Amino acid sequence: MREDDNKYWQENIRILKILLGIWFVVSFLMSVIFVDQLDVIRIGGFKFGFWMAQQGSIYVYVILIFVYLKMMDNLDHKYHHEEKDILAEEKSDQAS
């Protein structure tokens, strides 16, 4: 069992590295350090760097969490770590 848990954890760490890497690039590189360079690009009335700092980064954060949810669902499925759905069970208990 411990062997499996270890592999599960390693894969979990790999997922975190990828997603937090994107998170870092979006938050600190695109929206802070290189914001002036990105401002050269324009989308409608927005300078791209300004848009990343005040809008784009936040959209990326939301997407990252839902991607993480999906990736972890797959990982849990692969290692049979799906949890019992307590709420659904209670509902069916009440129904029966």
Added chain:
Amino acid sequence: MSLQLLTYIFVGITFLVYIGIAIWSRASSTQEFYIAGAHVPPLANGLATAADWMSAASFISMAGIVSYMGRDGSVYLMGWTGGYVLLALMIAPYLRDFGKFTVPDFIGDRYYSQLARMVAVVCAIFVSFTYVAGQMRGVGVVFSRFLEVDINLGVLIGMTIVFFYAVLGGMKGITYTQVAQYCVLIFAYMVPAVFISILMTGNVIPQIGFGSELNESMGGGYLLDRLDGLHEELGFAAYTAGVRSSLDVLFITAALIMGTAGLPHVIIRFFTVPSVRAARKSAGYALFFIAILYTTAPAIAAFARTNLINTVNNAVYTEMPGWFRTWENINLITFDDKNGDGRIQYVADPVINELNVDRDIIVLANPEIAQLPDWVIALIAAGGLAAALSTAAGLLLVISTSISHDLLKRNLMPNISEKQELKFARIAIFFAVCIAGYFGINPPGFVAQVVAFAFGLAASSFFPAIVLGIFSVRMNKEGAVSGMIAGIVFTATYIIYFKFINPATDTAENWWFGISPEGIGTVGMLLNFIISVVVCRFTPAPPQNVVDMVLDIRVPGKPS
């Protein structure tokens, strides 16, 4: 119907809803009182977390701050949302699997040390009180401005409402009131934003509107270009360019992000869901609901700034609209006709500038400035109250659990029964409400300064201790405790020096490496990490049962 009456009706209805929920959701066990029995569905928890998180500051002040800071305002926009990614990926699921009640529970058990538990309790209480004082003041301001009630009476009414549902329902009552409060506050925030966006750019979605062209009647051209132009004309820095150094912006953003991820009243919300997966999912929902407001705020900021400059600059003072007088009466707008020409000069140069506008007005007066219908203005009052009350309740619960559970049950009085513990929790929340109310009526002058404190402390104490506790099996109590203490002492010293002891020197030239007190929490956090890891190397490994616990919380669904 008068504006006054409308406001009373809106606020009255929302308060009745909150009280109704309180009566419906009474808590009967400590588990219900502390974590709502861990039965909250992810969607409801997402809504509650969003309301919990978005305070009077987010609702009333943030758009105003962004409006004045221009692009640099992004430190708050990213700082107060980016932390949710860390929460979702690195903290919430594992702490949910740990399955206890509080953050000090985790710190104390993981580091098998009462000292660690007490450090966590003190930080949790301090951070929460810092925050709650601001909320109560927010309640008072809304009451006095919109209902023309005395500020003190306003605070008392707010206290009574919070007291009612927090004492009766504990976390259960708070959770479901927060769900209702989110709906109220987001509706109140979005309606004026959409109206103004249509009015100025013809675009229904404010997030797109502020990157669009102005209506013909407003002169056409891209709104942000116009705003940059107006700024240049009046001697301000361009709205879409930054003034602060990149390094400082980086450190402030990071401190707010790590602080968010370490704030106990946010983390505690993820103990209320039934499973690890539900914790991940509710973090996603929470950020989605928060993002609706946080992406609208910079749009409001740009609209309001353009509107404000167009309305006031070079206008004849005696011809200013009614809202100008109303806010002038309570000193949130001040005008001093220095050159005696009867016109308002609003420029960057402090010698010539004649107008001072409080930042909070941007959201509160925005509907009036844009001449929106009365019911929209009344809505703002209900929304501001919802934002302040929901956050206050979440914080008060942290204070109460820290005392009844972490301090009494887990440390000083381990033999008390569950019934007694529940009684102590209710007594603690009563006193916490009273102290918060006192701060609301007699606001300490340093509320704005201590916000930096709250985030700096959370970032430099909780965040590294929790993350290391999950991701390093080898981390021991010696490492964690010395790291936390070093992080707190360093951060607190820097902030206290520049904010309280020697505020005159609080300028970029005197800061270490140009890092402001707002951003120093990031350095404290790094220091905490380094000291923890180094001390851990030279001290004994943690006992086997702790190692097993860490390995268990890494895998969902295992008994801990």
